[in-house]
Amino acid sequence: MTLYDKLWASHMVDELPDGSTLLYIDRQLLHEVTSAQAFATLAHTGRTVRRAASQLAVEDHNVPTTGLEVTDPLAQEQLAALRSNTSRFGITEFAMGDRRQGIVHVVGPEQGFTLPGITIVCGDSHTSTHGAFAALAFGIGTSEVAQCLATQCLVVRKSQNMRLVLGGVPHPAVSAKDVILWIIGRMGTAAGTGAAVEYAGPYVERLSMEGRMTMCNMAIEMGARVGLCAVDDSTIAYLENRPMGPRGRLWEQAVALWRTLHSDAEAHFDREAHWDVSALAPQVTWGTSPEQVIAIDERIPDPAAQQDSKRREAMQRALDYMGLNPGQAMTDVAVDQVFIGSCTNGRLEDLRQAAAMVAGKRVAPTVRRALVVPGSGEVRLRAEQEGLDRLFRDAGFEWRLPGCSMCLGMNEDRLAAQERCAATSNRNFEGRQGAGGRTHLVSPAMAAAAAIAGRFVDVRHWP
Amino acid sequence: MESFICHEGVVLPLDRVNVDTDAIIPKQYLQSTARTGYGPFLFDSWRYLDPGHLGMDVGQRRLNPDFIMNEPRYAGASILLSRNNFGCGSSREHAVWALLDAGFRAVIAPSFGDIFYNNCFQNGLLPAMVAEADCEALFAWALCDAPASPRLLVDLRNTTIQRADGTGQPVGFAIEPFRREALLRGLDAIGETLAKAERIAAFEARHRQAMPWLFATETS
Ligand code: SF4
Numbered sequence: 001m002t003l004y005d006k007l008w009a010s011h012m013v014d015e016l017p018d019g020s021t022l023l024y025i026d027r028q029l030l031h032e033v034t035s036a037q038a039f040a041t042l043a044h045t046g047r048t049v050r051r052a053a054s055q056l057a058v059e060d061h062n063v064p065t066t067g068l069e070v071t072d073p074l075a076q077e078q079l080a081a082l083r084s085n086t087s088r089f090g091i092t093e094f095a096m097g098d099r100r101q102g103i104v105h106v107v108g109p110e111q112g113f114t115l116p117g118i119t120i121v122c123g124d125s126h127t128s129t130h131g132a133f134a135a136l137a138f139g140i141g142t143s144e145v146a147q148c149l150a151t152q153c154l155v156v157r158k159s160q161n162m163r164l165v166l167g168g169v170p171h172p173a174v175s176a177k178d179v180i181l182w183i184i185g186r187m188g189t190a191a192g193t194g195a196a197v198e199y200a201g202p203y204v205e206r207l208s209m210e211g212r213m214t215m216c217n218m219a220i221e222m223g224a225r226v227g228l229c230a231v232d233d234s235t236i237a238y239l240e241n242r243p244m245g246p247r248g249r250l251w252e253q254a255v256a257l258w259r260t261l262h263s264d265a266e267a268h269f270d271r272e273a274h275w276d277v278s279a280l281a282p283q284v285t286w287g288t289s290p291e292q293v294i295a296i297d298e299r300i301p302d303p304a305a306q307q308d309s310k311r312r313e314a315m316q317r318a319l320d321y322m323g324l325n326p327g328q329a330m331t332d333v334a335v336d337q338v339f340i341g342s343c344t345n346g347r348l349e350d351l352r353q354a355a356a357m358v359a360g361k362r363v364a365p366t367v368r369r370a371l372v373v374p375g376s377g378e379v380r381l382r383a384e385q386e387g388l389d390r391l392f393r394d395a396g397f398e399w400r401l402p403g404c405s406m407c408l409g410m411n412e413d414r415l416a417a418q419e420r421c422a423a424t425s426n427r428n429f430e431g432r433q434g435a436g437g438r439t440h441l442v443s444p445a446m447a448a449a450a451a452i453a454g455r456f457v458d459v460r461h462w463p
Numbered sequence: 464m465e466s467f468i469c470h471e472g473v474v475l476p477l478d479r480v481n482v483d484t485d486a487i488i489p490k491q492y493l494q495s496t497a498r499t500g501y502g503p504f505l506f507d508s509w510r511y512l513d514p515g516h517l518g519m520d521v522g523q524r525r526l527n528p529d530f531i532m533n534e535p536r537y538a539g540a541s542i543l544l545s546r547n548n549f550g551c552g553s554s555r556e557h558a559v560w561a562l563l564d565a566g567f568r569a570v571i572a573p574s575f576g577d578i579f580y581n582n583c584f585q586n587g588l589l590p591a592m593v594a595e596a597d598c599e600a601l602f603a604w605a606l607c608d609a610p611a612s613p614r615l616l617v618d619l620r621n622t623t624i625q626r627a628d629g630t631g632q633p634v635g636f637a638i639e640p641f642r643r644e645a646l647l648r649g650l651d652a653i654g655e656t657l658a659k660a661e662r663i664a665a666f667e668a669r670h671r672q673a674m675p676w677l678f679a680t681e682t683s
Contacts (some may be wrong), residue, residue: 314481
């Protein structure tokens with residue numbers, strides 16, 4: 001059996017005659033943007049929450065990052081709805097100002113709410129992040145959020161098994177973000193459609209939990225709803241003594257079961273690909289889809305060379321939107337803003353990598369704003385204990401409060417039209433960071449270096 | 464959930480691949496706590512030339528004459544035709560609500576983003592998956608060869624799409640049997656699941672034995 005098969009089998013409540021499965025959901029994460037209508041559905045139909053202790057709510061998408069006061073009336077209303085819904089049903093909520101508050105996908109693992117062997121869902125596509133802990137984790141829509149609140153179950157269809165086996169040791173300045181962007185560039189945004197993707201091989205085994213989370217986070221960007229990594233010593237070490245995780249005898253018992261959470265040697269995968277990442281260069285997206293990505297030392301591709309007419313048109317439209325030309329060197333492209341944060345790269349390890357680039361340097365005067373938004377209050381505090389905030393501040397970065405911030409620009413942190421941004425987030429869609437804004441996805445080190453240089457640079461040669 | 468059996472209407476050919484849910488309904492509209500009212504903001508940044516926000520009077524906005532949705536020929540469209548990977552990206556169910564609110568009942572494409580696809584069925588919007596070649600032919604017809612307002616008939620009973628004027632051959636679309644059944648009958652997913660209360664309770668009892676640490680803070 002594959003890891004995915006095992007997780008599936010251990011949560012099957014019923015097999016329905018049509019081939020779908022009634023799957024038991026152990027845990028659900030809630031946030032303010034996709035839950036209000038779900039609670040309204042419950043109220044509407046006179047239903048209640050089945051297991052309040054299996055739910056955890058955090059405020060993240062809409063919160064300001066400059067202070068604790070919410071001035072936007074619509075954001076206020078959404079946050080108020082989450083607070084009243086959770087208190088009414090006895091659901092734990094981490095509100096703004098609580099050190100445990102932050103982006104759902106950072107908070108879950110950090111608090112030990114996310115654990116190996118569980119099923120965990122959230123009304124957010126990047127729920128795949130939690131698969132780094134060998135949990136079956138996937139994003140759902142609001143109707144399913146309601147279904148999960150009321151029944152603790154979802155009607156789902158099993159996906160195919162897909163495995164990406166990664167080997168090689170890349171340059172130390174090349175991170176998991178570069179690896180996943182490169183893979184999406186090679187395989188396309190639909191490569192994982194209908195599949196659960198397990199990342200395996202020596203590269204993944206050596207990777208930190210933070211790096212694994214980055215890779216699982218972006219599984220959705222290649223069309224897969226689920227990303228997975230097997231349990232190993234790193235997984236267990238990360239989870240020890242987490243506030244919401246098991247303790248004492250239960251911990252021992254849990255670890256014994258978790259150790260079985262890997263694909264068996266003879267397991268069958270419907271799709272499989274092998275990649276060697278040794279020679280990988282830092283990656284930068286040039287277009288409006290994560291698959292439109294090149295190495296920092298490559299030139300922007302020419303649509304004219306593309307055979308497929310649909311792809312050619314899409315490339316041309318992306319270049320027009322991004323204000324770039326074929327043949328341009330990425331290192332000649334100047335940036336207006338820099339965003340370091342998000343559920344992809346807003347963890348302590350990411351901030352350390354970024355801070356290492358900026359120590360003793362200054363943000364280029366041509367960069368209008370450089371933001372560092374820690375993924376959670378916990379990340380923020382620990383970074384401050386290490387003095388990372390000082391390094392960033394002294395270099396001219398703004399050190400913000402935790403939240404999704406400019407990953408999607410629902411709060412005030414946005415790009416103006418035609419502003420260009422080096423961002424550590426996961427989506428470079430048109431308008432994602434602000435109407436007309438131009439997003440280039442990069443690693444934390446690449447974003448930090450771009451802030452200092454005022455343009456994209458190859459961090460393998462950073463002084 | 465509303466059922467879907469058969470629908471006839473004007474088809475809007477949106478000739479783009481990878482139409483993501485951010486494009487279908489941009490983030491500034493996700494601040495609403497309602498399920499309705501998103502229709503006027505569907506495809507907002509393509510459809511209008513000026514920026515929009517929740518609660519504004521869209522009648523005052525400048526329409527983008529180059530966006531196909533604004534062509535009189537496709538006015539009142541209720542069937543959307545698009546390309547591969549339609550609805551990729553964010554899980555926002557608002558994308559489905561916006562399509563429904565704008566009067567769409569079906570979306571035809573060769574492939575869909577997984578979560579969007581799922582969300583369609585929760586709301587009675589039909590995502591009809593067609594072969595690439597059939598999609599191409601539908602585009603050619605809806606963009607060029609069709610009469611003033613191209614009308615299609617989408618029938619879930621025999622899973623076919625045909626031109627409402629009866630010309631051409633009908634094309635089939637793929638849909639899993641259980642999805643089809645649920646749409647035809649307009650099932651209430653929560654109600655259906657709650658009817659399995661006994662099985663769920665029995666599973667929970669076994670699961671509590673297997674992974675007691677997940678229930679440590681609850682009393683049985
Ligand atoms: S950080 Fe970005 S991608 Fe992650 S949950 Fe927030 S908005 Fe979504």
